[in-house]
Amino acid sequence: MIASIAHSMPKQRVAMIVIAGLLLAFGTVRSAHAMHISEGFLPPTWAVLWFIAVIPFFLWGLRAIAKQVNRSPQSKITLGMSGAYSFVLSGLKLPSVTGSCSHPTGIALGAILFGPTTMVVLGTIVLLFQAIVLAHGGLTTLGANVFSMAVIGPFVAYGVFKACRGFGLAWAVFLAAALADWATYIVTAGQLALAWPAATGGILESFIKFLGIFSITQIPLAVAEGILTVIVFNLLLQHSREVLVEQGIISDESPEPATGPTAATS
Amino acid sequence: MSSIDPTHTHAPGIAPSPGLQDPEEFVAARSNGDQLAAREPVDSKTDGSPGVLAAESVTFAYPDGTVALHDLSLTLPQGRRVAILGANGCGKTTLFLNFNGILRPSAGTIVHNGEPIQYDREALRDLRRRVGLVFQDPDSQLFAASVRQDISFGPLNLGWSEEHARARVEQIIVDTNLTELAERPTHMLSYGQKKRVAIAGVLVMEPEVIIADEPTAGLDPETTGRVLNLLDSLHHAGRSIVISTHDVELALAWADHVIVMHRGHLLAEGPPDVVLADDPLLREAGLLQPIVVDAYRQFCAAGLLPSSEAVPRTVSDLTALLVRHAAPRTPPNSPPD
Amino acid sequence: MAASALSKEAMHPFPIDMYAYQNRLRDAHPAEKMLFAGLTILICLIASSPLVALLAIGIVTVAVVRVAGIPLRAFWYFVRLPAGFILIGVLTLAITSVDPANPATLLALPIGPWHVGVMESSLARAVQVASVSFSCVASMLALALTTPMVDITDQLRKWRVPQLFIELMVLMYRFIFVFIETAQAMYIAQNARLGYSNWRRSLQSVGMLAANLYLRSQTRASALFTALTARGYSGELRVLTAQPTWSRRNLVLIAGVESVLLLAAIATW
Numbered sequence: 001m002i003a004s005i006a007h008s009m010p011k012q013r014v015a016m017i018v019i020a021g022l023l024l025a026f027g028t029v030r031s032a033h034a035m036h037i038s039e040g041f042l043p044p045t046w047a048v049l050w051f052i053a054v055i056p057f058f059l060w061g062l063r064a065i066a067k068q069v070n071r072s073p074q075s076k077i078t079l080g081m082s083g084a085y086s087f088v089l090s091g092l093k094l095p096s097v098t099g100s101c102s103h104p105t106g107i108a109l110g111a112i113l114f115g116p117t118t119m120v121v122l123g124t125i126v127l128l129f130q131a132i133v134l135a136h137g138g139l140t141t142l143g144a145n146v147f148s149m150a151v152i153g154p155f156v157a158y159g160v161f162k163a164c165r166g167f168g169l170a171w172a173v174f175l176a177a178a179l180a181d182w183a184t185y186i187v188t189a190g191q192l193a194l195a196w197p198a199a200t201g202g203i204l205e206s207f208i209k210f211l212g213i214f215s216i217t218q219i220p221l222a223v224a225e226g227i228l229t230v231i232v233f234n235l236l237l238q239h240s241r242e243v244l245v246e247q248g249i250i251s252d253e254s255p256e257p258a259t260g261p262t263a264a265t266s
Numbered sequence: 267m268s269s270i271d272p273t274h275t276h277a278p279g280i281a282p283s284p285g286l287q288d289p290e291e292f293v294a295a296r297s298n299g300d301q302l303a304a305r306e307p308v309d310s311k312t313d314g315s316p317g318v319l320a321a322e323s324v325t326f327a328y329p330d331g332t333v334a335l336h337d338l339s340l341t342l343p344q345g346r347r348v349a350i351l352g353a354n355g356c357g358k359t360t361l362f363l364n365f366n367g368i369l370r371p372s373a374g375t376i377v378h379n380g381e382p383i384q385y386d387r388e389a390l391r392d393l394r395r396r397v398g399l400v401f402q403d404p405d406s407q408l409f410a411a412s413v414r415q416d417i418s419f420g421p422l423n424l425g426w427s428e429e430h431a432r433a434r435v436e437q438i439i440v441d442t443n444l445t446e447l448a449e450r451p452t453h454m455l456s457y458g459q460k461k462r463v464a465i466a467g468v469l470v471m472e473p474e475v476i477i478a479d480e481p482t483a484g485l486d487p488e489t490t491g492r493v494l495n496l497l498d499s500l501h502h503a504g505r506s507i508v509i510s511t512h513d514v515e516l517a518l519a520w521a522d523h524v525i526v527m528h529r530g531h532l533l534a535e536g537p538p539d540v541v542l543a544d545d546p547l548l549r550e551a552g553l554l555q556p557i558v559v560d561a562y563r564q565f566c567a568a569g570l571l572p573s574s575e576a577v578p579r580t581v582s583d584l585t586a587l588l589v590r591h592a593a594p595r596t597p598p599n600s601p602p603d
Numbered sequence: 604m605a606a607s608a609l610s611k612e613a614m615h616p617f618p619i620d621m622y623a624y625q626n627r628l629r630d631a632h633p634a635e636k637m638l639f640a641g642l643t644i645l646i647c648l649i650a651s652s653p654l655v656a657l658l659a660i661g662i663v664t665v666a667v668v669r670v671a672g673i674p675l676r677a678f679w680y681f682v683r684l685p686a687g688f689i690l691i692g693v694l695t696l697a698i699t700s701v702d703p704a705n706p707a708t709l710l711a712l713p714i715g716p717w718h719v720g721v722m723e724s725s726l727a728r729a730v731q732v733a734s735v736s737f738s739c740v741a742s743m744l745a746l747a748l749t750t751p752m753v754d755i756t757d758q759l760r761k762w763r764v765p766q767l768f769i770e771l772m773v774l775m776y777r778f779i780f781v782f783i784e785t786a787q788a789m790y791i792a793q794n795a796r797l798g799y800s801n802w803r804r805s806l807q808s809v810g811m812l813a814a815n816l817y818l819r820s821q822t823r824a825s826a827l828f829t830a831l832t833a834r835g836y837s838g839e840l841r842v843l844t845a846q847p848t849w850s851r852r853n854l855v856l857i858a859g860v861e862s863v864l865l866l867a868a869i870a871t872w
């Protein structure tokens with residue numbers, strides 16, 4: 001219906017409208033929780049499919065947590081606090097080069113500190129709360145968002161962190177954080193492409209389009225988050241090494257120098 | 267003499283000796299206190315009753331090696347308002363956690379109603395019902411999103427039926443004047459309101475003793491009054507109330523019995539108007555003499571008051587004393603007004 | 604733009620959550636509100652015409668503003684929160700590779716050997732997806748703006764969602780507010796000492812904040828564990844749940860409104 005109205009207009013005018021819309025859209029992206037697929041953005045079949053895809057990971061995570069909680073009642077409380085921390089972390093404002101404001105995902109820090117299986121469950125609750133109290137993401141798109149941000153992201157982060165330990169702690173942390181963000185962003189672009197293939201170029205064309213459009217915000221964001229995560233990790237190493245050792249994140253013997261940006265806390 | 271030798275210990279299970287204070291001074295203090303303050307007569311002697319809770323030669327060390335309590339022996343008298351005073355880090359909170367069975371002494375025993383406490387699951391559950399502990403920071407105690415739900419946590423842990431728990435929760439909400447807050451989410455409460463909810467969450471379990479860690483710290487005068495009134499109403503219901511505080515004025519005015527701790531040791535215990543009038547002792551404990559006591563001392567030094575009088579506990583006590591002594595032409599045995 | 608008028612919304616960390624406790628539908632049965640939001644979302648997603656989505660937005664707006672008593676301005680502010688994602692997303696759908704010879708091509712720009720532009724069908728899809736998305740956002744907000752989180756967790760308990768999951772939700776919800784307060788205090792202190800004067804420093808300061816907050820969260824955890832243990836905690840966080848009542852009137856209204864929407868969906872199929 002709208003399309004037919006548009007068809008009756010001269011093409012230049014349509015072009016103007018589209019360009020104006022584009023500018024408008026970019027102007028709107030001030031607070032970019034850009035990787036949350038919004039409520040209602042996926043057609044019902046895809047919404048359901050991503051829920052199904054996520055269930056095994058979720059149950060795996062929940063079972064792992066349940067085992068831990070059965071061993072010590074304190075760990076339930078600690079998990080709750082860790083989840084709350086993850087939520088607040090993702091609400092911090094990341095200084096950005098372009099002047100617009102963005103937020104860290106906190107995926108890698110969470111995955112390294114709490115473990116990727118735990119992060120599936122905590123991340124799911126974080127995304128649920130973000131959908132309800134912030135209108136970031138959505139309930140219908142929860143499955144898809146959990147898949148990219150609470151499954152793929154944490155596992156990529158954790159895998160990269162383990163695989164890159166040889167390069168030194170700072171690099172392992174940086175790569176874990178940056179690659180987790182990129183993995184999340186690529187998966188999200190893929191999810192959107194699968195749901196909305198282009199008329200002529202199909203899924204591939206759509207994928208390239210989404211990848212391209214989100215790269216504007218996501219590539220610098222991932223780098224910034226990588227640096228941020230290294231800073232956080234170094235501070236934790238300096239001030240509470242024993243906390244990290246206790247949780248098996250680093251081993252006691254390795255006296256690794258905290259390379260990268262360091263700072264003295266007040 | 268009002269201070270106690272910190273090395274003073276007594277045999278397990280036996281109440282501390284009564285002769286800690288000069289008997290003359292003690293009697294004088296009481297009779298005047300009763301006359302001056304508008305409060306019911308109280309007897310600060312702790313002999314005769316085993317005390318509701320006692321620590322017997324308790325030593326406690328944290329896993330990191332910090333020894334927070336050193337061979338500490340003290341008794342919390344039954345049915346009293348007890349204030350425990352001491353500088354930051356002297357071990358008040360640690361002692362409370364030992365009383366509630368959350369921490370277990372490295373050496374020595376905690377005695378509850380004359381029996382050493384047991385640390386099996388059932389015994390601890392019973393102990394925690396009887397000994398209610400209110401924490402200093404309400405944000406570390408309230409976990410539920412609604413006031414009503416948070417209050418219902420303790421009762422359900424006691425294994426009460428849902429109807430009984432529900433009825434008790436509603437009752438305590440009324441008793442503690444929380445009715446208009448009951449529907450509010452926890453995070454929208456002010457600090458003082460959270461504190462009252464935290465107290466209600468402990469009261470609902472019907473404990474015999476309420477131990478409140480710094481219940482008035484960070485509260486405005488009005489809320490402090492509310493919290494103290496709440497604690498007083500519990501005391502009138504026959505419960506023992508124990509608070510820790512740094513506020514010597516409050517301890518002097520409110521408590522029936524004060525305990526002063528210093529670096530994990532007991533420094534002194536006894537009636538507030540005796541213990542809190544001992545300036546060297548308070549200095550040693552890192553505390554300051556109450557202003558009322560200070561003023562009283564200066565009036566005595568200036569010859570306005572005879573130093574034989576008992577130490578006043580509040581400004582109105584002091585005023586009454588002055589009124590009684592300030593008119594030289596009044597015959598000595600005529601009534602003050 | 605509406606920033607000053609919405610200062611009330613901007614001040615609270617989660618203004619949506621704030622309204623959940625202060626609206627006229629707060630005491631309605633949470634399942635009724637979930638039913639309303641759920642059915643509306645479902646019909647909007649399945650319907651093929653953007654008209655249904657627009658109708659749904661109208662219905663939801665009336666429900667939120669007239670029935671629940673939430674100011675229209677605030678509601679629109681919330682509906683527009685995900686606008687950034689939705690508009691970029693649908694623009695990406697609208698702009699596609701085109702065949703300039705095709706009469707359905709509205710716009711074509713040559714880029715190398717290809718043509719990029721807008722087609723009738725891609726524009727129609729963009730409009731469709733945007734309207735459905737906004738209608739779903741509005742419907743979800745109808746739930747979020749009227750239902751306190753406690754009611755949601757209570758309802759999930761009744762639906763036998765795993766206890767552990769709900770208990771973690773309860774703990775997380777409560778302590779998110781505590782940590783935000785802590786984080787805000789830290790931010791103000793850092794800002795006062797010029798911790799955010801340039802990009803490098805800002806990053807350093809955010810890092811310090813995040814590290815400190817992590818350590819605080821872990822000490823909070825042990826303090827809370829201690830306090831809960833004092834109240835008899837031994838592994839389960841049981842609390843009494845509210846006992847809301849169903850309202851026949853609300854159910855009839857929901858049934859009526861959803862039937863209208865469904866009929867519209869069928870009519871525009």
Ligand SMILES: Nc1ncnc2c1ncn2[C@@H]1O[C@H](COP(=O)(O)OP(=O)(O)OP(=O)(O)O)[C@@H](O)[C@H]1O
Binds near residue numbers: 328330353359
């Ligand atoms: N979890 C802990 N691990 C190690 N040491 C601790 C711990 N908690 C307290 N301490 C130490 O034990 C001692 C007693 O602390 P406690 O908290 O009991 O003091 P407090 O009298 O309650 O102080 P405040 O008035 O500041 O609340 C202090 O030296 C403190 O540093």
Ligand SMILES: [Mg+2]
Binds near residue numbers: 358359360402479
């Ligand atoms: Mg303390």
